[in-house]
Amino acid sequence: MQIATAPPSSRQAAFERVDHWFNWPIIVLTVAMIPVLVVQETTKDPALLQMADVANWIIWLAFVVEFAVKFALAPQRGTFLRSAWLEILIIVLTPPFLSVPETVEGVRLLRLGRLSRLTRLSRLLPLLRIALLTSLATRFLKRALSPTAFPYVALVVAMVAVVGGAGFFMLEQESGSVHTLGDGLWWAVVTMFTVGYGDIVPRTAAGRIVGVLVMVIGISFISLLTANIAATFFRAQQAQARETMVDKVDELTRKVDELMEMVRKLENSRREDKE
Secondary structure, three states, X not given: XXXXXXXXXXXXXXXXXXXXXXXXXXXXXXXXXXXXXXXXHHOOOHHHHHHHHHHHHHHHHHHHHHHHHHHHHOOOHHHHHHHOHHHHHHHHHOOOOOOOOOOOOHHHXXXXXXXXXXXXXXXXXXXXXXXXXXXXXXXXXXXXXXXHHHHHHHHHXXXXXXXXXXXXXHHHOOOOOOOOHHHHHHHHHHHHOOOOOOOOOOOOHHHHHHHHHHHHHHHHHHHHHHHHHHHHHHHHHHHHHHHHHHHHHHHHHHHHHHHHHHHHHHHHHHXXXXX
């Protein structure tokens, strides 16, 4: 006796519908992780901590449910598992029931594992996802400098500043390098823009690792953002130059037409005089 299974085409269609349905809920829950992490790391209010813990559980369970449903509907589960390696790592490494002892200095870097959930915001970056999948740097740069890419690049810059600043604050607050979340965000922005005031510096190995990541990723996308802004002005100048050229050509065409009309009138006048 054989168990009837859905045809591959219908399974693929169902998988795509579910993936599309989960898209925005997962994005909203991922963004909600930022205030949850901030509350968990900064507040001492038991009520707020309890609310943050509940939200943390809801977000993690939503990731688990999404993965389980998509795995059940995937036409080729082996291929799906290979493509969903990041989602698997997030589920395995960031369960709410696991806690890292804050007294163990070397292990405290694992607390940043919860920030890995923010990588799910890559759903908002189809441009960057295409570039990574194709591994074609030229196509990526062409798309990154297009007018429609500006919001995506700006979003990455903002996300690096928020995630990097929050992570730096979480790791360095006990060392006395930072005192508030605002200090961490200020440090991230100053680092990304290579200003280097030196008023806030990492004092732990974990903080230095975060600093390297913010520098490498942040400076790269700041360069893209600057290039995008410059390209926007350049395109505006080109458009203005084209409009000016078109106006000059139209004016020259009008004058030529007027001159040809005058020539025709002179020829007609000369014929009339001869007759």
